[in-house]
Amino acid sequence: xxxxxxxxxxxxxxxxxxxxxxxxxxxxxxxxxxxxxxxxxxxxxxxxxxxxxxxxxxxxxxxxxxxxxxxxxxxxxxxxxxxxxxxxxxxxxxxxxxxxxxxxxxxxxxxxxxxxxxxxxxxxxxxxxxxxxxxxxxxxxxxxxxxxxxxxxxxxxxxxxxxxxxxxxxxxxxxxxxxxxxxxxxxxxxxxxxxxxxxxxxxxxxxxxxxxxxxxxxxxxxxxxxxxxxxxxxxxxxxxxxxxxxxxxxxxxxxxxxxxxxxxxxxxxxxxxxxxxxxxxxxxxxxxxxxxxxxxxxxxxxxxxxxxxxxxxxx
Numbered sequence: 001x002x003x004x005x006x007x008x009x010x011x012x013x014x015x016x017x018x019x020x021x022x023x024x025x026x027x028x029x030x031x032x033x034x035x036x037x038x039x040x041x042x043x044x045x046x047x048x049x050x051x052x053x054x055x056x057x058x059x060x061x062x063x064x065x066x067x068x069x070x071x072x073x074x075x076x077x078x079x080x081x082x083x084x085x086x087x088x089x090x091x092x093x094x095x096x097x098x099x100x101x102x103x104x105x106x107x108x109x110x111x112x113x114x115x116x117x118x119x120x121x122x123x124x125x126x127x128x129x130x131x132x133x134x135x136x137x138x139x140x141x142x143x144x145x146x147x148x149x150x151x152x153x154x155x156x157x158x159x160x161x162x163x164x165x166x167x168x169x170x171x172x173x174x175x176x177x178x179x180x181x182x183x184x185x186x187x188x189x190x191x192x193x194x195x196x197x198x199x200x201x202x203x204x205x206x207x208x209x210x211x212x213x214x215x216x217x218x219x220x221x222x223x224x225x226x227x228x229x230x231x232x233x234x235x236x237x238x239x240x241x242x243x244x245x246x247x248x249x250x251x252x253x254x255x256x257x258x259x260x261x262x263x264x265x266x267x268x269x270x271x272x273x274x275x276x277x278x279x280x281x282x283x284x285x286x287x288x289x290x291x292x293x294x295x296x297x298x299x300x301x302x303x304x305x306x307x308x309x310x311x312x313x314x315x
Contacts, residue, residue, distance in 0.1 A: 032080025
């Protein structure tokens with residue numbers, strides 16, 4: 001046996017043959033007490049747990065199959081009410097995530113209004129990242145799923161379904177869900193499924209645009225070289241001006257490369273007339289004549305005072 005051979009059952013072979021795919025990073029945002037931690041734990045363990053520390057921030061790793069595709073989730077359960085000193089950490093986490101679940105409680109109008117500010121933070125930080133990376137790679141649009149929780153508490157409801165749908169369109173979320181984490185695991189599953197689907201669609205369009213841009217660069221360069229080479233004899237349609245006879249109006253005749261033999265002969269004749277063989281006829285000299293002299297007025301003789309005498313004197 002070759003000593004360099006790796007056993008297929010070893011952990012090293014698994015790392016080489018089956019590399020771990022890129023994780024799908026999801027961040028759950030919302031005010032404290034809306035059910036963010038319960039949503040994540042319900043999705044991973046299928047169990048409902050009602051009591052959590054609202055100031056605890058944790059990342060959950062989970063592997064599942066969505067649309068016949070294995071997905072490795074990294075889900076960040078953000079703190080409900082970060083202090084002012086933690087806002088920088090919140091913006092860093094927003095730039096880290098690839099998709100967001102923006103959550104509120106239908107029994108709390110303040111949590112519903114807070115989603116507007118959180119969506120602004122998402123747009124601001126993602127726009128900064130996109131502008132900073134525009135020259136390096138193409139970053140897809142970040143999907144944000146708008147979720148209203150606790151619909152099972154009918155008597156305490158303060159936000160209607162119509163208000164949730166309207167707010168989802170106003171702030172630019174990709175879809176809207178009203179769920180009960182306590183009552184339905186399927187509703188919870190649909191939230192994460194839609195986040196993955198919308199991210200995949202945006203990522204596919206981004207990759208397609210990137211491929212088209214990469215293909216367009218050499219094509220544009222080749223087109224530029226061709227245009228520079230063929231400036232004297234363009235391959236495109238050529239237009240020539242015909243001579244005027246009998247006061248006829250000037251027109252443009254389109255001459256294609258597939259012209260008839262008669263047209264080619266006329267073109268040869270035209271080229272023969274246009275050819276000079278480096279011998280230019282001398283330009284006739286222009287006879288320069290002085291401008292015609294204008295007739296001068298007759299000279300006026302001026303006499304001195306002594307010669308004028310006195311007009312009254314007699315001779």
